[in-house]
Amino acid sequence: MIVSNHGGRALDTLPATAEALPVVARQVAGRIPVLCDGGIRRGTDALKALALGASAVLVGRPQIHALAVGGAAGVAHMLTILRAELEVATALTGRRDLAGIDGTVLWPSP
Numbered sequence: 001m002i003v004s005n006h007g008g009r010a011l012d013t014l015p016a017t018a019e020a021l022p023v024v025a026r027q028v029a030g031r032i033p034v035l036c037d038g039g040i041r042r043g044t045d046a047l048k049a050l051a052l053g054a055s056a057v058l059v060g061r062p063q064i065h066a067l068a069v070g071g072a073a074g075v076a077h078m079l080t081i082l083r084a085e086l087e088v089a090t091a092l093t094g095r096r097d098l099a100g101i102d103g104t105v106l107w108p109s110p
C-alpha cells in the first residue's frame with residue numbers, strides 16, 4: 001500500500017500524506033507494508049513518516065533535482081545524505097535502529 005498524493009500536482013487542497021498516513025496505517029494494522037511519499041526532503045521527514053506508521057518512504061523530486069545537478073553521482077549523493085540524516089535523527093531520538101521508531105518519537109504523540 002502506498003500513501004501518496006501523487007506529488008500534489010493534480011488536485012490541490014487535499015490532505016497531506018502525513019495527515020492521511022496514520023489513518024491508513026491504523027486500518028492496515030501491520031497486515032501489509034505501508035509506503036509513503038510526498039515532501040520527503042530530509043532525514044527528519046523520513047523519521048516522522050516512519051513514526052506515523054510508514055514501513056518505508058519514497059522520494060520523487062529530490063531524485064530529479066539531484067540528477068539535474070550531478071547526474072547519477074548526484075542521485076547517489078542525495079541518497080547518502082538522506083540516509084545519514086535519518087541515522088542521526090534516529091540516534092538523537094534515542095532509538096537504536098529504525099525498528100525502534102514509533103509514535104512516541106513525536107510530540108505530541110498521535
Ligand SMILES: Cc1cc2nc3c(=O)[nH]c(=O)nc-3n(C[C@H](O)[C@H](O)[C@H](O)COP(=O)(O)O)c2cc1C
Nearest residue numbers: 004005006007008037038039040058059060061062
Ligand atoms: C514531474 C513529476 C511527474 C509525476 N507524474 C506522476 C504520474 O504520472 N502519476 C503518478 O501517480 N504520480 C506522478 N508523480 C508523483 C510521484 O510519483 C510521487 O508520488 C511524488 O513525486 C512524491 O513526492 P515528492 O516529489 O514530494 O517526493 C509525478 C511527480 C513529478 C515530480
